[in-house]
Amino acid sequence: MDGSVSVVVAAFSGADALSSCLASLEAQRDGAEVLVVASADEATARVLERFDWARLVGAGPGSSVFQLRARGLASVRGSVVALLEDHCTVAPGWLQALVTACRQGHPVVGGGVENGLSSRADRALYLVEYGALLPPLVDGPAPILSGVNIAYAREALERCRPVWLHGFYENEVHDALAGSIPGLRGVSGATVTSHLRLTLSVACVHLFVGGLRYGRHRRRQLSRGRAALRFLLAPAIPVVLLVRLLRTIAARRSALLPGAIAALPRSVCLLSAWAAGEAVGLAFREATP
Numbered sequence: 001m002d003g004s005v006s007v008v009v010a011a012f013s014g015a016d017a018l019s020s021c022l023a024s025l026e027a028q029r030d031g032a033e034v035l036v037v038a039s040a041d042e043a044t045a046r047v048l049e050r051f052d053w054a055r056l057v058g059a060g061p062g063s064s065v066f067q068l069r070a071r072g073l074a075s076v077r078g079s080v081v082a083l084l085e086d087h088c089t090v091a092p093g094w095l096q097a098l099v100t101a102c103r104q105g106h107p108v109v110g111g112g113v114e115n116g117l118s119s120r121a122d123r124a125l126y127l128v129e130y131g132a133l134l135p136p137l138v139d140g141p142a143p144i145l146s147g148v149n150i151a152y153a154r155e156a157l158e159r160c161r162p163v164w165l166h167g168f169y170e171n172e173v174h175d176a177l178a179g180s181i182p183g184l185r186g187v188s189g190a191t192v193t194s195h196l197r198l199t200l201s202v203a204c205v206h207l208f209v210g211g212l213r214y215g216r217h218r219r220r221q222l223s224r225g226r227a228a229l230r231f232l233l234a235p236a237i238p239v240v241l242l243v244r245l246l247r248t249i250a251a252r253r254s255a256l257l258p259g260a261i262a263a264l265p266r267s268v269c270l271l272s273a274w275a276a277g278e279a280v281g282l283a284f285r286e287a288t289p
Helices: 015-029 042-050 067-074 094-103 120-132 154-159 170-177 200-221 224-232 234-252 254-262 264-283
Strands: 005-010 031-038 054-058 080-085 086-091 108-110 113-115 150-153 192-194
Touching: 005 015, 005 067, 005 094, 015 031, 015 042, 015 080, 015 086, 015 094, 015 120, 031 042, 031 067, 031 108, 042 054, 067 080, 080 086, 080 154, 094 192, 113 120, 120 192, 120 200, 120 234, 120 254, 120 264, 150 154, 150 254, 154 170, 170 200, 200 224, 200 264, 224 234, 224 264, 234 254, 234 264
Parallel strands: 005 031, 005 080, 031 054, 113 192
Antiparallel strands: 080 150, 086 192, 108 150
């Protein structure tokens, strides 16, 4: 690794999470630029005193993870840029696997996301947020990748800079790049483990806002008639997503199915919040000043 590689860590989960994340990254950074994007508080400063190879990029209080990503990306120097979140720990070889795939000519690469928590509530949140990336992933074309574990050729990002400058939403970036890159690529050796923990109310708000943004984005892409049809079908979204999720689990790691079924009530609640947000985004235009 060298200074031509940058890692952006969006930090919003607290000092303990950030410390664990950086500890897992330390042995493999090998000279890479590491930017921690967070509010500049005393707890964060103490963590970065220990990991003095990481540089703080200050962000305003209450910044969303999407704003944190964008602020970090605007400050990177590397030709390959990896995105990570502080609730994740990285597996050995994570960074090298992403960088190697990028340098082999794949502009957007990413890996799987494991669940590091065991409660039913935490399992439901993991499945809704990251279940589509349940390992094992194969090396090859990927239908979806997450900003929690992804890397880009910086040149590709610069081509669509206006899209992410004020908030990095990976689906919008990937849509902007479609047609100019070969596609998204999964990397089997680049796995992270998520320890994300949110209360049900906070998780529902987060998913509603995410669905709202997604719905507005889709509204701009669709004709009025197709947007109206998607709005009418919004109540079916939780069912469709759950079926897709259970099929993924059955295909990749069937031993997890009983736990996923036990978490279904909470998963339905979370997915319903997303579907409600998407429906509102499809139905109403954004307010303009």
